[in-house]
Amino acid sequence: MRKAALHNLGCKVNAYETEAMGQLLKEAGYEIVPFEEKADVYVINTCSVTNIADRKSRQMLHRARKRNPDAVVVAAGCYVQVAADSLQKDGAADILIGNNRKKDLAVILEEYFAGRRKTRRAVETAGQAVGGELPGTPAAAPNAQSCVIDIAKTREYEALSVSATAEHTRAFIKIQDGCNQFCSYCIIPYARGRVRSRGAAEILEEARTLTAAGYREIVVTGIHISSYGTDMPEGERVELIGLLEMLDRVDGLWRLRLGSLEPRIVTEDFVRRIAALRTICPHFHLSLQSGCDATLKRMNRHYTAAEYAAGCALLRKAFDRPAITTDVITGFPGETEEEFEQTVSFLRQIGLYELHVFPYSRREGTRAAAMPDQVEEAVKKERSARLLALNREASSAYRRSFLGEEKEVLMEEKVTADGAEYLAGYTREYVKAAVPWDGRKQGRILRGRLTEMINEELALLTNVSDVADPV
Numbered sequence: 001m002r003k004a005a006l007h008n009l010g011c012k013v014n015a016y017e018t019e020a021m022g023q024l025l026k027e028a029g030y031e032i033v034p035f036e037e038k039a040d041v042y043v044i045n046t047c048s049v050t051n052i053a054d055r056k057s058r059q060m061l062h063r064a065r066k067r068n069p070d071a072v073v074v075a076a077g078c079y080v081q082v083a084a085d086s087l088q089k090d091g092a093a094d095i096l097i098g099n100n101r102k103k104d105l106a107v108i109l110e111e112y113f114a115g116r117r118k119t120r121r122a123v124e125t126a127g128q129a130v131g132g133e134l135p136g137t138p139a140a141a142p143n144a145q146s147c148v149i150d151i152a153k154t155r156e157y158e159a160l161s162v163s164a165t166a167e168h169t170r171a172f173i174k175i176q177d178g179c180n181q182f183c184s185y186c187i188i189p190y191a192r193g194r195v196r197s198r199g200a201a202e203i204l205e206e207a208r209t210l211t212a213a214g215y216r217e218i219v220v221t222g223i224h225i226s227s228y229g230t231d232m233p234e235g236e237r238v239e240l241i242g243l244l245e246m247l248d249r250v251d252g253l254w255r256l257r258l259g260s261l262e263p264r265i266v267t268e269d270f271v272r273r274i275a276a277l278r279t280i281c282p283h284f285h286l287s288l289q290s291g292c293d294a295t296l297k298r299m300n301r302h303y304t305a306a307e308y309a310a311g312c313a314l315l316r317k318a319f320d321r322p323a324i325t326t327d328v329i330t331g332f333p334g335e336t337e338e339e340f341e342q343t344v345s346f347l348r349q350i351g352l353y354e355l356h357v358f359p360y361s362r363r364e365g366t367r368a369a370a371m372p373d374q375v376e377e378a379v380k381k382e383r384s385a386r387l388l389a390l391n392r393e394a395s396s397a398y399r400r401s402f403l404g405e406e407k408e409v410l411m412e413e414k415v416t417a418d419g420a421e422y423l424a425g426y427t428r429e430y431v432k433a434a435v436p437w438d439g440r441k442q443g444r445i446l447r448g449r450l451t452e453m454i455n456e457e458l459a460l461l462t463n464v465s466d467v468a469d470p471v
């Protein structure tokens with residue numbers, strides 16, 4: 001039996017696809033081993049969100065080659081999609097698999113092992129070979145098998161699915177791929193192509209399989225989930241909110257959590273319908289990036305700070321203290337001290353639960369990389385530190401606001417705090433809470449009172465009782 005090892009880089013969508021590829025290989029008869037072990041096949045699902053992600057992707061390919069020089073090294077995913085040319089020259093991979101070809105991994109490997117090494121471009125939907133138009137789309141190479149299509153032209157959702165994940169209580173379901181937004185700093189539309197939505201029937205089937213397998217929480221994920229359904233023909237279109245309403249009716253599903261949302265999707269109608277869902281977690285990641293309209297414009301984000309604030313206000317009206325989390329980029333090209341100050345005061349005014357702070361990282365091939373007035377690294381660092389301090393303050397206040405209240409916690413993992421072992425999980429608001437370690441309670445839903453903070457990030461859950469399982 002051949003051994004295969006997989007390594008994932010990047011986002012939750014990539015993680016989902018890495019799980020799916022692992023399952024495809026298992027079904028094809030491979031034994032899946034940890035990446036640190038000697039394997040016959042190494043699959044690295046690469047990321048290209050920043051120049052650093054590119055570098056890490058290359059490093060992992062070289063590491064795999066070093067671990068077993070006789071192994072077949074497969075590079076898959078976003079970095080392959082945008083930089084196949086340089087990967088060909090690099091020689092670190094034997095097979096290059098771009099986006100929308102990951103579903104064919106087992107077949108591609110079979111062909112490879114059968115000795116049919118021929119360089120080719122992958123064939124678009126109707127069996128028609130296409131050339132690349134994107135920066136870095138691959139050229140033919142004599143000794144690496146290249147399976148990379150012109151992702152900008154495909155309208156087909158790549159059929160990948162998972163029936164189990166590395167986590168035991170929470171599963172991610174991918175509902176769409178691609179993005180049509182073209183934020184000026186982001187390479188994703190080039191790496192992932194246009195919006196392609198997965199059929200609602202397949203999503204529901206996967207949700208039922210995962211729920212029946214014991215997963216209590218499903219996280220709806222994708223590259224730009226707010227665009228779900230926009231590519232479907234009129235008359236057959238299912239919007240994100242409609243899909244969530246269908247998922248809400250899946251028997252045995254306990255919690256539905258959402259991945260990153262576009263602020264503009266948070267309308268009165270959306271909030272009214274989402275607040276009526278039985279399973280929805282009041283945890284909304286609304287991507288902000290900047291609280292300054294001029295910066296948002298240069299970023300090519302399609303909302304203003306005032307529109308963002310209006311979305312938060314709607315959510316706060318419909319839910320009791322919803323967890324609103326966000327991403328902020330510091331030091332975007334041209335960001336002046338005044339612009340940054342606008343972001344700081346906007347964040348203070350909005351009062352979010354958690355900020356994910358990213359110093360702007362230049363990504364070649366994007367418009368922002370070529371913009372004038374690039375901000376010095378030291379300034380980005382200093383601005384990030386200020387936002388991180390703000391984040392600590394805001395997160396701490398948010399968590400503590402629940403002390404003394406009863407909450408339901410899905411128990412997930414063993415953690416150690418101050419030398420003691422605990423079983424920890426999350427409330428619906430994504431506040432981490434724990435009971436003294438008891439392995440029998442893992443995967444169960446407990447109700448109890450949050451009495452004190454064990455440390456800054458972990459609350460103690462006391463007087464616990466089991467919540468009736470919906471399955």
Ligand code: SF4
Nearest residue numbers: 179181182183186188
């Ligand atoms: S919305 Fe913007 S940042 Fe997000 S994937 Fe699309 S282009 Fe990139």
